[in-house]
Amino acid sequence: MNGRVRTKTRRDQKKNVRDDEDNVEVEKKIMRLQSIIPNGESLGIDSLFEETARYILALQAQVIAMKVVATCFQGLEKENRKFGG
Incomplete structure (x- = not known):
């Protein structure tokens, strides 16, 4: 034993x-x-995870916005080339 x-x-x-x-x-x-995470040092674990999720969503929204802006600029460049600019 x-x-x-x-x-x-x-x-x-x-x-x-x-x-x-x-x-x-x-x-x-x-x-x-x-x-x-911005101000992450001041957050508890639960709040940190919630803020992380919000931060990821905000970053995803920024990427989408930047893609839209880039697409607009590409369209403008094509228009300028069409008209000799």
């Missing part, structure tokens, strides 16, 4: 070490996300 208890304890210790390592990795990722 002693061998069984000892094995379980070692297994638990190894699991605890892995859990600690995983927690450190998660903390690093959260800190990295906080540094990317």
Whole structure:
């Protein structure tokens, strides 16, 4: 019975070490996300994730707007070339 208890304890210790390592990795990722998101350092984790989602949506909207502007400029360039400009 002693061998069984000892094995379980070692297994638990190894699991605890892995859990600690995983927690450190998660903390690093959260800190990295906080540094990317505007004012992210001042947000709690839940708020950080909500703000991240909003930030991604805002960036997607900006990309769409920039594509529209680029398309307009391409159209103007074609018109200018048509008229010798």
